[in-house]
Amino acid sequence: MPSQIITQLKILETLYQQGQSNPTLENTLTKIIQQELLTLKQQQAELQTDIQQLEQRHQMSSSELYQQFHQGQLSDDLDFIEWNAYHEMHNTLQQHINLLESSLTHRPHLTHSQKFIKLILQNWRHH
Numbered sequence: 001m002p003s004q005i006i007t008q009l010k011i012l013e014t015l016y017q018q019g020q021s022n023p024t025l026e027n028t029l030t031k032i033i034q035q036e037l038l039t040l041k042q043q044q045a046e047l048q049t050d051i052q053q054l055e056q057r058h059q060m061s062s063s064e065l066y067q068q069f070h071q072g073q074l075s076d077d078l079d080f081i082e083w084n085a086y087h088e089m090h091n092t093l094q095q096h097i098n099l100l101e102s103s104l105t106h107r108p109h110l111t112h113s114q115k116f117i118k119l120i121l122q123n124w125r126h127h
Contacts, residue, residue, distance in 0.1 A: 012025075030104070033100050033103060033104060034104075036100055037097060037100050037101065040093050040096055040097050040100070041097060043093055044090060044093040044094065044097065047086050047089055047090045047093065048090065050086050051083065051086050051087060051090060054079055054082070054083040054086070055083075057079065058079065058083075062083075062087055065080070065083055065084075065087075066084075066087060069083070069084050
């Protein structure tokens with residue numbers, strides 16, 4: 001299924017590069033991006049709650065936990081491993097949020113559809 005989506009997006013990219021424009025498609029892609037942003041931000045907020053609970057339990061900030069964990073100064077306690085995973089997922093979500101937000105705000109000469117297609121293709125090529 002993902003390869004079919006990529007193929008479809010590449011076709012749309014080709015059409016848009018050739019000047020084909022469709023306001024309905026542009027609005028639909030904008031709504032998809034906005035919905036994905038909402039979902040990612042909700043996931044990030046849930047992770048932030050979990051992170052804050054672990055910070056309070058161990059009376060350390062995330063930066064302190066991160067530094068001590070990666071310097072091997074903390075035990076292999078499940079809390080620390082879990083916190084590290086939450087921290088990394090939180091950072092990854094932030095990168096995805098930034099990427100999607102930039103697709104809505106950068107390159108004013110491109111339509112939202114073109115930005116979305118480029119964003120998806122760039123992400124696909126990096127994985």
